[in-house]
Amino acid sequence: QLQLVQSGAEVKKPGASVKVSCKASGYTFTTYGINWVRQAPGQGLEWMGWISPYNGNTKYAQNLQGRVTMTTDTSTNTAYMELRSLRSDDTALYYCARDCDSGDSLDYWGQGTLVTVSS
Amino acid sequence: DIVMTQTPLSSPVTLGQPASISCRSSQSLVHSDGNTYLSWLQQRPGQPPRLLVYRVSDRFSGVPDRFSGSGAGTDFTLKITRVEAGDVGVYYCMQGTQFPFTFGQGTKLEIK
Numbered sequence: 424q425l426q427l428v429q430s431g432a433e434v435k436k437p438g439a440s441v442k443v444s445c446k447a448s449g450y451t452f453t454t455y456g457i458n459w460v461r462q463a464p465g466q467g468l469e470w471m472g473w474i475s476p477y478n479g480n481t482k483y484a485q486n487l488q489g490r491v492t493m494t495t496d497t498s499t500n501t502a503y504m505e506l507r508s509l510r511s512d513d514t515a516l517y518y519c520a521r522d523c524d525s526g527d528s529l530d531y532w533g534q535g536t537l538v539t540v541s542s
Numbered sequence: 543d544i545v546m547t548q549t550p551l552s553s554p555v556t557l558g559q560p561a562s563i564s565c566r567s568s569q570s571l572v573h574s575d576g577n578t579y580l581s582w583l584q585q586r587p588g589q590p591p592r593l594l595v596y597r598v599s600d601r602f603s604g605v606p607d608r609f610s611g612s613g614a615g616t617d618f619t620l621k622i623t624r625v626e627a628g629d630v631g632v633y634y635c636m637q638g639t640q641f642p643f644t645f646g647q648g649t650k651l652e653i654k
Contacts, residue, residue, distance in 0.1 A: 458643070460591075467632075467634065467645055467646075467647050467648045468583075468585075468591065468634055468636075468645040469645070470642050470643040470644065473641070473643075482641045482642070484642045485543075485642070523593065523596055525577070525579070525596070525597065526638070527573075527577075527579035527581070527596065527597070527638030528579070528593060528597075528638050529581075529583070529591070529593060529636075530593045530602060531593075532590040532591055532592070533590065534590060535590050
């Protein structure tokens, strides 16, 4: 069945980088874009960006430009999100989510990866 | 960026009774292709979000017909005809008409 399985929780110090993975199965990976969405503790959802596994095209949220990089490895059907220069307010649950057929919503989600930034 | 505003932020509902959540966008969500890309997601406690409705009123696979979406332009509504215990959680509207995708603040549905 269709699944997005993310890597495990991470604890990082301020200024460090984190790279979260999202392994897709059950569909043709290159057919659907992958979005990354984060959720700070007790807060709402924040869209971080999108990548096309087909051609590597990306779109990033303005407030993360320069700190975030999204990539994919089509040989392993895995998407990655790297966030650099971590701050305490980057502490959040990070989700990957697949584009739906029309590319305008998010139909399947990973289980989430908790990233804690603390000195 | 398009700002999405939901009301109410909290909705206590009696089991078996209907519930309604509104979502307003700061600009029209009609895309240049003529479609309106407004969706609704449900997040149960401790779970990732789940897609309920996309393109204003299309129910996603497996979503009960108790859930329905409506609206046009900048004003949208999610209705639940008979609330069940499993409907407890936070509901988000989301626009996919233009990047960056943006979400409403969320509406917490709880049982009275």
